[in-house]
Amino acid sequence: MDFIQLAISGLAQGCVYGLIALGFVLIYKATEGVNFAQGDFMMMGAFVTIWLTNAEYLGINFWLAVPIAILIMGILGYLLDMLIIRRMFGQPQIALVILTIALGFIIRFAAGAIWTHEPQLLETPFAGKEVRFLGFVLGFEEVAVIIVTLLLTLFLFLFFKKAKLGKAMQAASQNQLAAYYMGIPVKKIQSLVWALAGAVAAVAGILFASKGAVDPSTGLLGIKAFAAAVIGGFGSLPGALIGGLIIGIIEPFAAYALPAGYSQITPYLIMILVLIFRPAGLFSQMHSKKV
């Protein structure tokens, strides 16, 4: 009983890591760069939703606030690429890394200035509700987190597998010049990838804030999600999710079994082991990329 509850809450937390890791993978696939602000995007998505729907702020209906927040974060992602990141075209990859780290700081400080550093919980219509399943009593939020994450991952997977736009995104990342030659509007496509990463971050933030309080430094758990993405193999969407789930599930058990403090190390320990023994990640097919 205890075991199941621990596993379910670990799974739900792992879903959030997985969604942030999806954001890492999206940006990596499209630009070969890493967006170290992805965790802060998630925090911001959470706060935007809180601001829209919580009674003390705007108090808009939850089901209306959610799509608006996703849209806002998507637009911000698009603008970020259009106004800043696109201009760094041709710079070495490290430039994007530094830029996104700085961006993370800015988002954290801005969020603190706007919404204070107090931990806040997203007010949802299903707060405190329970789901009975095979004799277990599960928190509704946790079940919702797991279902929404699975659906979103499935959607993204199919999007890249089937949709014309998803194909074009992959093409633009694999061979930018050839994509230009084929008349694929590469710049617009890259901005759309950033929009998608923003929207996914918003979903992660909403899920996270519905089951626990957020504050401006919450985005720092992006580092754990980064480990998840590495474990999954940086180029694989399902891999990112599974990497997140592995970390999410192991965490509570490590905390239970190991002396205090040590459990915090486990995600990174797993990441290092994966890097040593399977450097391309657990789930990525080995491939040699054309330079």
Add this chain to the structure above:
Amino acid sequence: MDRIALKIDNLESYYGPIMAIRGVSLEVREGQIVTILGSNGAGKTTLLKTISGVMMPAKGTIIFNSESIGGLEADKIVKKGLVHVPEGREIFPLLSVYENIILGAYTRTDKNKISVDLEMVYEYFPILQERAKQRAGTLSGGQQQMLAIARGLMSKPDLMLLDEPSLGLSPILVEEIFTILKRLNKEQNVTMLLVEQNARVALELANYGYVMEIGRIVMADKSEKLSQSKDIQEYYLGMSTAGERGQRRYKVRKTWR
């Protein structure tokens, strides 16, 4: 039938401060195959890039099907029916062969006609149908070149710019690909502007040829005439007549750079 498909006047193009295209003018008539010959670094690829909108022209005009396309973005130009098959088989290595081909039709909206053209493309390149599900990066060099041409065809072009399709291929494969190009020109009415270093096959295929040196057109004539020209025979067809003379001219040429 002899309508002008592409007309370029006084085109100039730069890489930063380096002038790579120095006032090029040329003409391609509908239904023709026109070739541009020239040694390494002459500016052939740059010229094609400028026509297809991957690079911006600094000066000059590009008229395609009676419309000025100079300075338009590449995707707009593809929509107008001009496609660039780049040098060195630039394919999408991790996507399947089929996905590569279909991406060639990215700018098109006539969905039902796309599948008809897919059949057409497979008919010309049956090996690609056989390998449709395979990752494009695993194809052989010759197959990748076929894929690049097939992908270009899917945009349903009036004019195809081909950049050294013979590069790095065995003579037999070159023969095979050039035969297909000839068929495409005749049967699908695709006008072609073909950049080549392999002057022999290019002049055999083309109706008309230009010779480019350091950013300029230095010679232009019908293919048969070019094949008979002394200079062409020496520099591009490797028929050095009098050994000593060839030697001397070669040295002179080198000092140009």
